[in-house]
Amino acid sequence: MTMTEQVLAGHAGRKTVVPGDNIWVDVDILMTHDVCGPGTIGIFRKQFGPNAKVWDPEKVVIIPDHYIFTNDQHAHRNIDVLRAFVKEQGLPYYYDVGTDKYKGVCHIALPEEGHTRPGEVLFGTDSHTCTAGAFGEFATGIGNTDAALIMGIGKLWVKVPETMRFEFEGPLPPYLMAKDLILHIIGDIGVDGATYRAMEFAGDGVMSLSIEERMTLCNMVIEAGGKNGMIPVDAVTEQFVKSKTGKPYEPVQDNPGARFHSVRRYKSAAIEPTVAKPHSPDNRATARECHGIKLDRAYIGSCTGGKLNDFVAAATILKGRQVKTDTYIVPATTEVARGVATTKLNGETLLETFQRAGAKIAQGASCAACLGGPSDTFGRLNKSEVCISTTNRNFPGRMGSKTAQVYLASPYTVAASAITGTITDPREFL
Amino acid sequence: MQDSIRGKAYVIGDNIDTDQIIPAKHLVYSLSDPEERKLYGKYAFSGVPDAAAGLPHGNVKFAPENDYRSPYQIVVGGKNFGCGSSREHAAEALQIAGVQAVVAESYARIFYRNVVDGAFCMPFESTQRLITEVKTGDELEIDIPAGTLKNLSSGKTYRLRPLGDVLDIIKAGGVFAYARQAGLLKT
Ligand code: SF4
Numbered sequence: 001m002t003m004t005e006q007v008l009a010g011h012a013g014r015k016t017v018v019p020g021d022n023i024w025v026d027v028d029i030l031m032t033h034d035v036c037g038p039g040t041i042g043i044f045r046k047q048f049g050p051n052a053k054v055w056d057p058e059k060v061v062i063i064p065d066h067y068i069f070t071n072d073q074h075a076h077r078n079i080d081v082l083r084a085f086v087k088e089q090g091l092p093y094y095y096d097v098g099t100d101k102y103k104g105v106c107h108i109a110l111p112e113e114g115h116t117r118p119g120e121v122l123f124g125t126d127s128h129t130c131t132a133g134a135f136g137e138f139a140t141g142i143g144n145t146d147a148a149l150i151m152g153i154g155k156l157w158v159k160v161p162e163t164m165r166f167e168f169e170g171p172l173p174p175y176l177m178a179k180d181l182i183l184h185i186i187g188d189i190g191v192d193g194a195t196y197r198a199m200e201f202a203g204d205g206v207m208s209l210s211i212e213e214r215m216t217l218c219n220m221v222i223e224a225g226g227k228n229g230m231i232p233v234d235a236v237t238e239q240f241v242k243s244k245t246g247k248p249y250e251p252v253q254d255n256p257g258a259r260f261h262s263v264r265r266y267k268s269a270a271i272e273p274t275v276a277k278p279h280s281p282d283n284r285a286t287a288r289e290c291h292g293i294k295l296d297r298a299y300i301g302s303c304t305g306g307k308l309n310d311f312v313a314a315a316t317i318l319k320g321r322q323v324k325t326d327t328y329i330v331p332a333t334t335e336v337a338r339g340v341a342t343t344k345l346n347g348e349t350l351l352e353t354f355q356r357a358g359a360k361i362a363q364g365a366s367c368a369a370c371l372g373g374p375s376d377t378f379g380r381l382n383k384s385e386v387c388i389s390t391t392n393r394n395f396p397g398r399m400g401s402k403t404a405q406v407y408l409a410s411p412y413t414v415a416a417s418a419i420t421g422t423i424t425d426p427r428e429f430l
Numbered sequence: 431m432q433d434s435i436r437g438k439a440y441v442i443g444d445n446i447d448t449d450q451i452i453p454a455k456h457l458v459y460s461l462s463d464p465e466e467r468k469l470y471g472k473y474a475f476s477g478v479p480d481a482a483a484g485l486p487h488g489n490v491k492f493a494p495e496n497d498y499r500s501p502y503q504i505v506v507g508g509k510n511f512g513c514g515s516s517r518e519h520a521a522e523a524l525q526i527a528g529v530q531a532v533v534a535e536s537y538a539r540i541f542y543r544n545v546v547d548g549a550f551c552m553p554f555e556s557t558q559r560l561i562t563e564v565k566t567g568d569e570l571e572i573d574i575p576a577g578t579l580k581n582l583s584s585g586k587t588y589r590l591r592p593l594g595d596v597l598d599i600i601k602a603g604g605v606f607a608y609a610r611q612a613g614l615l616k617t
Contacts, residue, residue: 022595024612024614034516035457036516036517036518036562038460038461039461039462039518039519042460042461042462047606059502066457067458072458074458074459074460075458077460078458082541104456111439115551125516125518126515126516127514127515127516127540129516141515141516141540141542141546142447142540142543143516143517143521143540143543143547143548144461144518144544144548145518145544145547145604145605145606146543146544146547146605147549149547149605149606149609152615153609153614153615155609155614157605157608157609159595166446191445191510191513192445192509192510192513192536192538195510195536195537195538195539196539203525224541225510225538225539226511227539246487252602268499279444319507371449371454371515371595372453372454373455374455374458375455393449393514394481395445395449395450395513395514396449396477396478397449397450397453397477397479398447398454398514399451402478402479403451
């Protein structure tokens with residue numbers, strides 16, 4: 001069995017499963033946030049009764065992150081609904097706005113707080129829940145109705161997916177990031193190329209990546225239509241997870257006898273710095289091919305490209321240079337923001353580097369303009385701007401106005417492009 | 431489950447993601463409040479670029495000004511319908527607007543699952559590309575047992591794919607009813 005099949009079989013109390021089986025699985029963690037939490041809670045109350053209790057308070061994690069720094073009163077009301085529910089249910093894992101516990105983007109907050117563990121099953125009311133496949137677990141996004149059912153019974157039906165395997169041979173050259181690899185893959189298979197399937201990443205190229213870079217790979221499987229991402233567990237995974245949680249877990253192993261839908265092999269060094277042009281993540285080109293396209297904005301943030309390693313990468317290029325285009329820096333979480341303020345590159349903190357370069361830095365960690373959000377959201381594209389971004393989606397209107405154009409790229413490429421004001425291959429600065 | 435669905439077509443293209451079905455800035459409205467939830471119907475498909483809204487000509491509003499009910503009950507889409515975010519608001523917005531069925535070439539899985547598990551409308555897959563066959567405003571009739579879609583405006587009939595695995599959930603009336611049938615819910 002593939003790793004995905006092993007995890008699902010184990011959680012369905014079965015020895016084996018095959019792709020296509022419909023099974024009920026036990027859920028280890030259910031995550032929800034401010035956009036989908038209130039709807040989920042509404043359905044939970046309607047279906048299980050006004051006095052119903054969640055199946056296991058230890059397993060429900062609530063992370064407000066989407067619409068935080070806005071004056072939109074409806075958005076604030078959503079947070080109030082979460083707060084009241086957490087109190088009523090006595091939920092220990094709630095990261096409330098305006099408190100020391102506040103985190104920011106849920107997919108980055110989950111591992112930071114020890115909620116992602118190898119071999120487990122994680123569902124979240126957010127499509128990028130697949131990010132946690134980087135920890136060797138089954139993780140996928142669901143809607144409010146499914147989440148409400150899990151809240152009540154701790155189970156959900158799943159159709160066992162076929163697995164597509166992607167192997168990268170050789171470590172990444174210094175100008176490439178995981179974002180380039182995943183944009184390359186999506187360009188190959190298309191935005192529906194992995195629909196209903198698991199995407200498994202392996203090979204020494206993948207295993208040489210840091211945990212944050214592995215998260216970037218799994219984060220964007222949904223942009224290929226994938227159900228979940230999966231990366232084998234190794235010492236890098238175990239070391240990270242053990243540093244965050246003392247809870248026990250049982251990893252599954254990459255099994256040489258597993259059957260795959262398909263296996264694709266790439267040589268890491270053959271990949272170029274890659275961008276996805278408007279208006280689709282599979283509209284692939286190399287940064288060189290886009291050379292000279294004029295930009296109004298550069299954006300570095302989100303669950304894809306707003307982790308500490310992403311800012312280290314951006315700062316490597318921005319150090320000692322000035323941006324020519326409006327550049328927005330949005331740390332995904334408060335922990336990342338602390339890292340940006342304290343991590344030093346040649347004697348200067350990342351924050352100082354960004355400030356000296358003339359970038360605008362978000363006052364708080366959140367999803368911000370990754371999904372547009374209310375009109376007063378930091379970095380939102382309110383006109384027909386052309387933007388290069390480390391985020392994950394560039395469908396029309398994703399970052400605000402439906403007349404804006406968004407290019408997706410790695411933090412290296414975005415930083416290099418910010419300096420010249422046009423799309424630029426990062427090798428020019430590395 | 432009813433046997434047939436009849437209504438006017440609203441035709442849109444490929445890769446219609448959930449941000450186009452219901453733009454993110456509208457996700458702040460309450461789905462539980464009977465009045466406020468109507469706003470989801472009002473803004474359904476408001477994220478589709480004007481030229482692509484209501485093919486073949488575009489520039490067709492899905493819901494009229496000042497109304498949350500759309501005159502179109504059957505949405506005809508291309509490939510990968512409902513891709514993008516997992517927001518169930520997208521599936522529910524269609525139901526609130528009065529959509530009874532979507533007929534697309536293929537679906538993104540979270541949207542498809544949301545439609546089925548929440549019993550918001552019927553998701554059919556076409557066996558051929560219909561967005562070049564059907565025009566916005568055409569009168570359509572879906573015969574569910576026969577698995578066909580008839581375009582009453584042109585007189586042509588098209589085959590739909592069988593609903594397959596999810597038929598049991600659709601017949602039960604959503605995932606809660608399905609879980610009750612499986613004995614997983616006491617309430
Ligand atoms: S950062 Fe963007 S993609 Fe990630 S959870 Fe937030 S809105 Fe979604």
